[in-house]
Amino acid sequence: MEPEWIQAMQEELQQFKLNNVWELVKRPDPRKHNIIGTKWIYCNKQDEHGQVVRNKARLVAQGYTQVERIDFDETFAPVARIEAIRILPDIMHSVCMCARFQAAPKESHHLVVKRILRYLAYTPTLGLWYPKGSEFDLVGFSNANYAGDKVDRKSRSGTCHFLGRSLVCWSSKKQNCVSLSTAESE
Structure with missing residues (x-):
């Protein structure tokens, strides 16, 4: 493997360490726990003339998919840094946006509230859990x-x-x- 790729992988791992992304633990029994593997993605960053100016490496999870517009809205900048990714829970964001217009709602706000209620009706297994005695x-x-x-x-x-x-x-x-x-x- 070329030294440039090793340097790119080290930069990505250093970002994980700086942001406290993970904690190293002993590998659990795979028969009792679902273990998510990782995979390195390599790409070359090029300038406007097609010359390679930087090698980029990104560590991603294998076999794990998220469903956009159900679990989250994802907005990201075109960089491979973990701090560039924001995950906004769909339901919380939508409800807070509707709450701003409680004093003088319009027809469009009623339609959004109906959409939220439809979402809740079709996801009955999801919810919030408040244990007894919690604040x-x-x-x-x-x-x-x-x-x-x-x-x-x-x-x-x-x-x-x-x-x-x-x-x-x-x-x-x-x-x-x-x-x-x-x-x-x-």
């Missing part, structure tokens, strides 16, 4: 800084809501425009 308090936090960014003078605001110890909804927004005014007096 069931709904707690919300909010924070804002006004013109906190010294470069563009834009404000940020954010909220997060916890049900017990689990994060169930969050939002973060940066102001999209800034208006500065000056007045001259005589």
